[in-house]
Amino acid sequence: MKTDFEKRYQRAPLHRPAEKVSARVRAASEDLAARLHKQPDRLVSLPYYEELFTTEKRKKELQILNRKVVGTYCYFAPEELIYASGDVPIRLCSGHSDTITTAEELLPRDICPLVKSSFGFPILGDGWIDACDVIALPTSCDAKTKLGEYLADYLPVWMINLPKIKNYDGLKEYWLKEIKLFLHKLEELNGKKVKAPELKNALQLLKRRAELYRAMYELRLAHPLLLSHQDLLMVVQSSFYDDLPRWINQTELLYNEMKKASATGKYAAKGKRLMITGAPIIWPNFKILNIITELGSTVVADDMCAGHQRLWDYAEPDEWTLEGMLEAVAARYIFPSVCPCFTTSYDRIDKILHLAREAKVDGVIYHDLRLCQIFDMEKDLVVKVLKENQIPVITLHTDYGQEDVEQLRTRIEAFLEMIL
Amino acid sequence: MITAGVDIGSVGTKALILEDGKILSTEIMPTGSRPKITAQMVLAKALAKVKLKPDDVRHVVSTGYGRRVVDFGEKTITEISACAQGVKFLGAPKGTVRTIIDLGGQDIKVITLDDEGNTKDFVMNDKCAAGTGRFLEVIAHALEIELAKLGELALQAKQTITINATCTVFAESEVISLLAQDVKKQDIIAGIVDSIAERIAAMSNKIGMRPTVAFTGGGAQNIGLVKSLEKKLDTEMYIPELPQFINALGSALVAQRLQSLR
Amino acid sequence: MHTITYIRRGVQILSLTFLFYGATLLHLKPTEIKWYAMQENSRQATELLYGNPTWTQPFQTFLPARSCRFAGTHGTFRGCLMFFFSDILTWRPPLGVVLPSLALVVVLMVMLARFWCGWICPLGFMSELLYEARKYLGLKRIRFSAPLRNLLKAVGWGLTFIILFSAWFISWSAVAWSIKKPLYLAVCQMCPSKLITPALTGFPIMINLTFPGASTTLLVSLFVVLVASTLLYFSGFILKRAWCKICPLGVILSFFNQGAFLSKEKDLIRCTKCAVCASACPMETSTVYEEKTKKYVNHSQCIHCYRCVDLCPEKKCLTVKFLGLPLFKS
CATH class of the missing domain: 3.30.70.20 (Alpha-Beta Plaits)
Structure with missing residues (x-):
């Protein structure tokens, strides 16, 4: 299988299977699932999604499935193309803190916890990466750019050369080429060409997912507690792993249940309506959300790449020719992205202002993941503009560890007292 | 109508007894490893000072990082709100307070207040202890000087040296290497104090500091730091009489409001 | 889904039918227009006599742009906006005569700007059908690059200027007939509609590369431009609305796009x-x-x-x- 790293120099892949660490990883998922399970008045369709995180069912299914599994990172790996090729995308971005120490044997300490956490899994020989045939890795930030060479020790890696400047005319041609190159790699992997009808199906499948998410989002604006934000992120993030048609069926059930439950009127927001922006909050690193819930407030919106952003946008081709669809796929990943890896934060600021306005938030929480420089550097202007718009905002500078929960609680509680 | 405020900080636990806006007594103890018991003890001591029984106290409100461990409090508030309430109550002889700098054991907080004296915005240091009371403690230990004398010694410095490290651990090593170069302790202390002041000044400027600035918390007892900070911020600061008890005062005030609501 | 596109297609079909076949279908008689080229009997130009000029026919100037004169007797209106402007510049009628029509045209332009292009213009509609056919065949579309788009824009401006300037230029009696003849209604001599509209309506296609007393060089040059613009029109198969990017009528209407009511x-x-x-x-x-x-x-x-x-x-x-x-x- 082709890889972007031709191995001129070799590093022996590090394998450190550790049952203790793996057990801690499982326990973290189970604890969170149990915690979510105990939420009052929780909808009955939700335990389905927990299973994807707490059991190995889906992983085993993937291993016996006669389809190639493409591990992806970030917002930018084009899912449409992977589905059109008949393959399955699995997102490898992880929120487990327990694998970080494992990864630090190879990776430097001072890099983003998301990258370290995800890289712990191949070393452990555990997690979703076990089921993957190849990894698609966009060069979205410095850590991801360099992660490819490390991952290449374990699996073939395809890097996706992500541009950094959103300049319409120049970028769309360049990025379309990159998308076509990715499609070509997929075609080589599967030994067959992707035809327009297949791509059309994939586009429509993902559009269906987006429409479903949008419907849920709109329902949640008035009744945010239909799904606590933890549950919402769980539902969103389970779509990265589940069989998508099945996920859509299940989520349609969930949506119908939400619609019915909204009529009871008991799912209005409690306490303050908050919005989370910034670095992704990935299962099971829901500590901030849990603190907010404990303090009696409600998160009603987010703009995260592992949350709202990932499912909101879809490819909308002007014409359903192969070229037209590829153009739409290319545009869909770059232009609406609010990832701070692009040179300007303006698009992201607009997005936050819009969500804050639409969801009528009382305050914004800026989740600043330690050692994620790009989110940190965008913070200043984002915070300034939000304050100019009379939207209170607080920055939480934290990582995947649990040791600062009390400090975070104090900050969030003080913030909630402040916006009284 | 007697109320009490208990502030369980990372270093010291403080209690303050308030009767209708008059401070009856205060008490402080090191928090130690069992904050729950310390909190009970410090409250009991404060009451004993003015010969009161626990039953005389109508309401207790707790604050500080250990606010949730105490079982006698009726309400908890964060130290940010408590601090703002305390400063608002005391008023300021130097003008209306618009910014509070609070230097505690493990936190530096800068709080800005709106025209009504309510919290408008605040910043705190990250989980790192650089520049906090703990930092001063470590340095005092390395220099074998009592914490309380640090401030006055800083004022006796003859030359200015710059401490580059902001991390507590690295700053300690830097101090030790300066001692090895035979630099005078006073100069080192002045350097340390300056580096903390610099950090606080940066935080204050970032959040948009407006005079009058109040300086509270244990750090405000360090006269060297006060002078250095005043120079850096280019403003005279208001330091309340009992800077360590502001948070406890704030929560006792909140407790009085519980009463009036009833 | 895509409601606007469906509505627009309906309007386009109606307007094409009306503009190209309206006279036949509704038994209307469009007023005859006499012009230079039709004086073939005498093989002479009648510079003084101009029967039924466009500005005396308010019905025909009702739209800011109208169907093509090459729709023959089938079309409802004769001559587009460029025809109208060229005529005014060439014949310089008294302002009082032309003002009502001119005012109506300007008011409509201020209201709707290039709305004509997207919803009414039969040429535009047919060029959209071209790319619909390509979509159906699944062929690849080509996009104009930014420099090429700028070039086309400049060409459009150039064409518009040439057309309006030549219309004014030939109004001077001192200009020789050999130049006047080919340049009369230069817009029609270069417009792809000269070939496309007759093909659809059955009106005879008229191409004269020689004309008594007229400069053959000029006639041939204009014909070359006509061929080029027709080719550009048909390149709309893979390049969307290729002709529309230089269409002189579009250039004039585009001045009103900013600040139009629409x-x-x-x-x-x-x-x-x-x-x-x-x-x-x-x-x-x-x-x-x-x-x-x-x-x-x-x-x-x-x-x-x-x-x-x-x-x-x-x-x-x-x-x-x-x-x-x-x-x-x-």
Whole structure:
């Protein structure tokens, strides 16, 4: 299988299977699932999604499935193309803190916890990466750019050369080429060409997912507690792993249940309506959300790449020719992205202002993941503009560890007292 | 109508007894490893000072990082709100307070207040202890000087040296290497104090500091730091009489409001 | 889904039928227009006599742009806006005579600007059918690069200038007949409609590369331009609305796109900058995407097809308004 790293120099892949660490990883998922399970008045369709995180069912299914599994990172790996090729995308971005120490044997300490956490899994020989045939890795930030060479020790890696400047005319041609190159790699992997009808199906499948998410989002604006934000992120993030048609069926059930439950009127927001922006909050690193819930407030919106952003946008081709669809796929990943890896934060600021306005938030929480420089550097202007718009905002500078929960609680509680 | 405020900080636990806006007594103890018991003890001591029984106290409100461990409090508030309430109550002889700098054991907080004296915005240091009371403690230990004398010694410095490290651990090593170069302790202390002041000044400027600035918390007892900070911020600061008890005062005030609501 | 496009297609079919076959279908008799080229009997120009000039026919100037004179007796109106302007410049009628028609034209242009191009113009509609056929065949589309688009824009301006200048130039009696003859209604000599409209309506296609007393060089040069523009028109098969990018009528209407009553507005905050609008634009303008500080997003080349509004994935992000009244919303 082709890889972007031709191995001129070799590093022996590090394998450190550790049952203790793996057990801690499982326990973290189970604890969170149990915690979510105990939420009052929780909808009955939700335990389905927990299973994807707490059991190995889906992983085993993937291993016996006669389809190639493409591990992806970030917002930018084009899912449409992977589905059109008949393959399955699995997102490898992880929120487990327990694998970080494992990864630090190879990776430097001072890099983003998301990258370290995800890289712990191949070393452990555990997690979703076990089921993957190849990894698609966009060069979205410095850590991801360099992660490819490390991952290449374990699996073939395809890097996706992500541009950094959103300049319409120049970028769309360049990025379309990159998308076509990715499609070509997929075609080589599967030994067959992707035809327009297949791509059309994939586009429509993902559009269906987006429409479903949008419907849920709109329902949640008035009744945010239909799904606590933890549950919402769980539902969103389970779509990265589940069989998508099945996920859509299940989520349609969930949506119908939400619609019915909204009529009871008991799912209005409690306490303050908050919005989370910034670095992704990935299962099971829901500590901030849990603190907010404990303090009696409600998160009603987010703009995260592992949350709202990932499912909101879809490819909308002007014409359903192969070229037209590829153009739409290319545009869909770059232009609406609010990832701070692009040179300007303006698009992201607009997005936050819009969500804050639409969801009528009382305050914004800026989740600043330690050692994620790009989110940190965008913070200043984002915070300034939000304050100019009379939207209170607080920055939480934290990582995947649990040791600062009390400090975070104090900050969030003080913030909630402040916006009284 | 007697109320009490208990502030369980990372270093010291403080209690303050308030009767209708008059401070009856205060008490402080090191928090130690069992904050729950310390909190009970410090409250009991404060009451004993003015010969009161626990039953005389109508309401207790707790604050500080250990606010949730105490079982006698009726309400908890964060130290940010408590601090703002305390400063608002005391008023300021130097003008209306618009910014509070609070230097505690493990936190530096800068709080800005709106025209009504309510919290408008605040910043705190990250989980790192650089520049906090703990930092001063470590340095005092390395220099074998009592914490309380640090401030006055800083004022006796003859030359200015710059401490580059902001991390507590690295700053300690830097101090030790300066001692090895035979630099005078006073100069080192002045350097340390300056580096903390610099950090606080940066935080204050970032959040948009407006005079009058109040300086509270244990750090405000360090006269060297006060002078250095005043120079850096280019403003005279208001330091309340009992800077360590502001948070406890704030929560006792909140407790009085519980009463009036009833 | 895509409601606006469906409505627009309906309007386009109706207007093509009306403009090309309306006279036949409704038993209307369009007024005959006499002009230079038709004086073939005497093989002479009648410079003084001009029967039924366009400006005396208010019905024919009712639209800011009308069907082509090459629709023959089938069409409802004779001659487009360029025809009208050229005639005025060539014959210089008294202002009082021409003013009512001119005023009507200007009012309509101020109201609707290039709305004509996207909804009424039969040529534009047929060029859209060309690319619909390509889509059906699944063939690849080619986009104009930015420099080429700028070049085409310049060519359009150049053509417009030549057409209007030549119309005014031949009005001087001192100009020789050999020049006057070929340059009369230069717009029609270069317009692809001269070949396409007759092909659809059965009107005879007239191409004279020689004419007594007229400069053959000029006639041939104009014919070369005609061939080039027709080729450009048919390249619309793979390049969307290729001719429309230089159409002189479009150039004139485009002056009114900014500030017309019909206007497109964008909710700057709601917009996710997904650039679907830019990829959907048949004129390949990207103003709707690029404009991030002002809510009015009317590009001079916008043909008001509202494909961007139709495809915009964000509810209520793009709005088409007529004098502030919303017509269409995304």
